[in-house]
Amino acid sequence: MPRPIQARINLSALENNLQVARRATPARIMSIIKADGYGHGMLRAAGALSASDGFALLGIQDAMRLREACFRQPILMLEGFFGAEDLAPVCEYNLTCVIHSAWQIALLDAYPKNGAPSSGKLDVWLKVNSGMNRLGFAPQQAAQAMEQLRRHRAVREITLMTHFANADETCGIAEPLALFNDFAAPYRVPRSLANSAALLRYPESHGDWVRPGLMLYGASPFADTDAQQLGLRPAMTLSSRIIAVQDLRAGDEIGYGGLFRAEHAMRVGIVACGYADGYPRHAPGGTPILVDGQTTQTLGRVSMDMLYADLSKLPQADVGSHVVLWGDGMPIEKVARAAGTASYELMCALTDRVPIVV
Ligand SMILES: *Cc1c(COP(=O)(O)O)cnc(C)c1O
Numbered sequence: 001m002p003r004p005i006q007a008r009i010n011l012s013a014l015e016n017n018l019q020v021a022r023r024a025t026p027a028r029i030m031s032i033i034k035a036d037g038y039g040h041g042m043l044r045a046a047g048a049l050s051a052s053d054g055f056a057l058l059g060i061q062d063a064m065r066l067r068e069a070c071f072r073q074p075i076l077m078l079e080g081f082f083g084a085e086d087l088a089p090v091c092e093y094n095l096t097c098v099i100h101s102a103w104q105i106a107l108l109d110a111y112p113k114n115g116a117p118s119s120g121k122l123d124v125w126l127k128v129n130s131g132m133n134r135l136g137f138a139p140q141q142a143a144q145a146m147e148q149l150r151r152h153r154a155v156r157e158i159t160l161m162t163h164f165a166n167a168d169e170t171c172g173i174a175e176p177l178a179l180f181n182d183f184a185a186p187y188r189v190p191r192s193l194a195n196s197a198a199l200l201r202y203p204e205s206h207g208d209w210v211r212p213g214l215m216l217y218g219a220s221p222f223a224d225t226d227a228q229q230l231g232l233r234p235a236m237t238l239s240s241r242i243i244a245v246q247d248l249r250a251g252d253e254i255g256y257g258g259l260f261r262a263e264h265a266m267r268v269g270i271v272a273c274g275y276a277d278g279y280p281r282h283a284p285g286g287t288p289i290l291v292d293g294q295t296t297q298t299l300g301r302v303s304m305d306m307l308y309a310d311l312s313k314l315p316q317a318d319v320g321s322h323v324v325l326w327g328d329g330m331p332i333e334k335v336a337r338a339a340g341t342a343s344y345e346l347m348c349a350l351t352d353r354v355p356i357v358v
Pocket of ligand 1 (some may be wrong): 194195
């Protein structure tokens with residue numbers, strides 16, 4: 001019998017969530033499958049999301065794997081190329097590159113004339129920094145970059161893009177949207193601005209390509225709206241079982257550091273899931289957890305391989321009881337909030353030792 005932890009990936013949930021995005025916008029959908037498809041498996045996610053108009057990720061090896069798996073849509077490299085040696089595969093595999101910095105244009109200029117990218121083979125997305133100050137050209141510099149790319153013999157199609165820092169916050173996107181639109185106004189090229197949050201909340205930002213990630217995996221980007229309200233279904237369910245039960249007396253402590261001390265006699269379930277599986281060690285006692293379909297809470301400190309579930313209100317629960325850490329029946333957003341992190345981080349944190357079940 002294998003250790004009972006597993007992550008079940010629900011492919012029809014991924015398909016459903018893509019449909020939710022479709023219904024929300026007429027724009028083309030660039031599905032974000034970076035970070036191994038937000039922990040769901042890159043090729044697995046791409047397969048379930050194969051009706052997407054494009055895919056976006058980071059590493060050139062992943063992009064090549066995706067092409068070799070016969071995905072013919074545009075593949076966008078979200079950080080573009082990293083060095084001159086990337087340019088040959090970028091062209092050979094017909095990868096679209098974000099251009100976010102002047103050094104990348106210089107690298108394109110310096111590339112040997114007789115090598116790829118020689119003649120109009122490279123599609124680029126010019127990234128404009130609209131206030132996040134992570135990647136992209138400030139609007140004042142972006143005009144020059146645009147001219148350089150328009151004149152560049154290697155470049156075929158140019159798309160203008162930006163990324164919002166606060167689309168999931170209450171302050172909205174008015175300022176960066178206006179900044180980007182002002183810059184883009186003179187150019188008749190495709191535009192892309194929206195992540196999941198902007199796709200769901202700001203139709204005025206949709207442009208020609210939207211770039212959903214999180215919502216496709218079934219989590220809500222918003223603190224005030226849950227995934228179900230948005231029609232989204234969790235694509236990942238991390239589950240395990242109770243492998244031991246401890247009967248505590250008043251005053252007994254549990255776990256490293258004795259962070260939890262029982263005030264009265266109670267039962268505690270030992271769950272086969274710990275931080276070496278990707279469950280956050282910093283999730284405090286009180287983090288919600290589902291045992292046999294009932295919501296209860298964790299207790300004490302998460303160990304490498306185990307954590308503690310409060311069974312005081314679940315007299316039927318015992319060794320073998322089914323536990324959901326997040327996913328079906330236990331929204332990942334709730335766990336993330338309790339643990340002081342984001343659904344994104346929980347999804348990506350799953351470790352290799354957790355078996356994936358489809
Ligand atoms: C990761 C990423 C996205 C997707 O963001 P979500 O919040 O997961 O929808 C979109 N655009 C860029 C540039 C990204 O890096």
